[in-house]
Amino acid sequence: MLFPEIMPSVFIKTYGCQMNERDSEAVAAQLVAKGYSLAKSEALADVVLLNTCSVRDAAEQKAMNKMKNLAGTARKERPDQILGYLGCMAQSRGKELIDKLPDVDLVLGTQKFHRAAEYLDEIISGKRKKIVDVAAEEKSEATIREHLLNGSAKTSVSAFVSIMQGCNQHCTFCIVPSTRGEERSRTIPDIVAECRELVARGVREITLLGQIVTSFGKRDYPLLDGKSAFVQLLEAVHEIDGLERIRFTSPHPKGYGDDLVEAYARLPKLCESAHIPLQSGSDRLLKLMHRGYTREKFLGIIEKLRRAKPGIGITTDIIVGFPGETEEDFEQTLSLCREAQFDNAYIFKYSPRRDTPAAEMPDQVPQEIREERNHRLLDLVNEIAARKYDSFIGKQVEILVEGPSKKNAARYTGRTRCNRIVLFNGSARHQSQLMDVKIERTGSFTLYGDPAVVNL
Ligand code: 5AD
Numbered sequence: 148m149l150f151p152e153i154m155p156s157v158f159i160k161t162y163g164c165q166m167n168e169r170d171s172e173a174v175a176a177q178l179v180a181k182g183y184s185l186a187k188s189e190a191l192a193d194v195v196l197l198n199t200c201s202v203r204d205a206a207e208q209k210a211m212n213k214m215k216n217l218a219g220t221a222r223k224e225r226p227d228q229i230l231g232y233l234g235c236m237a238q239s240r241g242k243e244l245i246d247k248l249p250d251v252d253l254v255l256g257t258q259k260f261h262r263a264a265e266y267l268d269e270i271i272s273g274k275r276k277k278i279v280d281v282a283a284e285e286k287s288e289a290t291i292r293e294h295l296l297n298g299s300a301k302t303s304v305s306a307f308v309s310i311m312q313g314c315n316q317h318c319t320f321c322i323v324p325s326t327r328g329e330e331r332s333r334t335i336p337d338i339v340a341e342c343r344e345l346v347a348r349g350v351r352e353i354t355l356l357g358q359i360v361t362s363f364g365k366r367d368y369p370l371l372d373g374k375s376a377f378v379q380l381l382e383a384v385h386e387i388d389g390l391e392r393i394r395f396t397s398p399h400p401k402g403y404g405d406d407l408v409e410a411y412a413r414l415p416k417l418c419e420s421a422h423i424p425l426q427s428g429s430d431r432l433l434k435l436m437h438r439g440y441t442r443e444k445f446l447g448i449i450e451k452l453r454r455a456k457p458g459i460g461i462t463t464d465i466i467v468g469f470p471g472e473t474e475e476d477f478e479q480t481l482s483l484c485r486e487a488q489f490d491n492a493y494i495f496k497y498s499p500r501r502d503t504p505a506a507e508m509p510d511q512v513p514q515e516i517r518e519e520r521n522h523r524l525l526d527l528v529n530e531i532a533a534r535k536y537d538s539f540i541g542k543q544v545e546i547l548v549e550g551p552s553k554k555n556a557a558r559y560t561g562r563t564r565c566n567r568i569v570l571f572n573g574s575a576r577h578q579s580q581l582m583d584v585k586i587e588r589t590g591s592f593t594l595y596g597d598p599a600v601v602n603l
């Protein structure tokens with residue numbers, strides 16, 4: 148037994164998306180429930196877990212370099228420290244990660260988060276030396292339930308709830324179908340029960356999470372009055388008393404049927420904000436990417452949403468340098484961005500992923516062209532975003548206060564319904580409040596508000 152008297156401490160570092168954040172939180176909650184403490188830093192921890200991302204090569208390299216450094220320090224200073232990989236890269240690389248770096252003790256795939264405590268126990272007690280488990284597991288989508296609400300202030304008013312796992316869309320650039328598997332959805336009553344419990348513990352805003360949330364429950368819940376299973380879920384969550392705001396991520400554009408557009412107009416708790424991944428403005432590329440829509444269709448969705456909810460915040464993801472992307476294709480993306488006027492866009496340089504069709508496609512775009520297109524698109528997107536931010540100056544907006552800002556404790560941070568961060572001079576009495584502020588100025592991707600003007 149390595150830790151005979153006291154229970155071990157754990158440090159979990161998360162790479163990648165909100166789903167990964169949520170998974171890490173569930174693993175942390177699971178370990179805390181078993182008596183672990185949460186270490187303040189990796190150097191102080193008995194167990195260090197890296198919850199990894201595979202979506203681009205850079206994310207994998209980051210986690211592998213981190214693990215190499217951890218192993219180096221552990222070998223010199225903490226020979227008992229236990230090191231593990233969790234999540235997407237663990238799933239896609241499996242045992243190879245231990246072959247590469249034998250200091251790693253645990254490799255736990257995306258359907259196995261609920262086994263973390265049990266496996267760590269076995270390693271700590273010396274029963275097993277190394278554990279790799281990346282097998283599929285029936286019903287694992289329903290196992291991410293535990294929440295750590297006593298952690299940061301942010302999690303106490305706003306929480307993420309995982310509603311489904313996996314993706315069947317098979318976009319040709321994307322590794323997610325192999326890291327997260329086939330689409331599997333939780334049931335509506337199960338999700339609603341978790342949301343109710345969170346609200347009873349003080350949560351006022353819930354973000355429903357999944358790799359392709361608009362495909363939620365497709366096989367399990369038939370259309371009801373023309374409404375998809377996902378819209379049925381939104382309605383059920385909307386019923387919860389005390390819940391003030393509902394968000395979701397990530398949807399697929401093909402999921403924005405009239406039923407969902409209409410839900411924005413009909414369900415007041417559904418925040419007027421949408422992150423709708425575009426990927427490209429060129430029909431030719433959208434086809435090669437296997438996205439299942441055209442630029443016209445995409446622009447049509449945005450128009451309908453803005454008509455249903457004027458002021459809706461719309462953000463997107465775009466890939467530059469997908470194989471075969473010509474200057475003309477790229478200009479189509481630029482022109483779509485000018486038309487769509489996104490509130491913000493996340494731009495990614497195409498990164499070939501193992502076992503994806505795009506990695507084998509001809510005409511891979513040279514690195515320097517990917518860089519150049521990245522800069523050009525970023526300039527355009529930032530210019531539009533800045534203009535949009537400036538248009539808030541002088542306006543009164545409702546924010547939900549999440550807690551003190553990390554950088555400056557005298558400042559509090561909240562979010563508008565359209566998902567913009569607002570900083571204001573606040574104090575503990577503002578914590579978790581829904582309040583109106585007047586926007587006085589803007590910073591980079593931040594609004595600065597004054598509550599005194601309207602909340603005296
Ligand atoms: N290369 C670059 N970007 C990618 N994304 C997904 N796969 C890749 C890839 N192979 C981007 C997409 C997606 C976001 C989460 O990451 O834009 O929406």
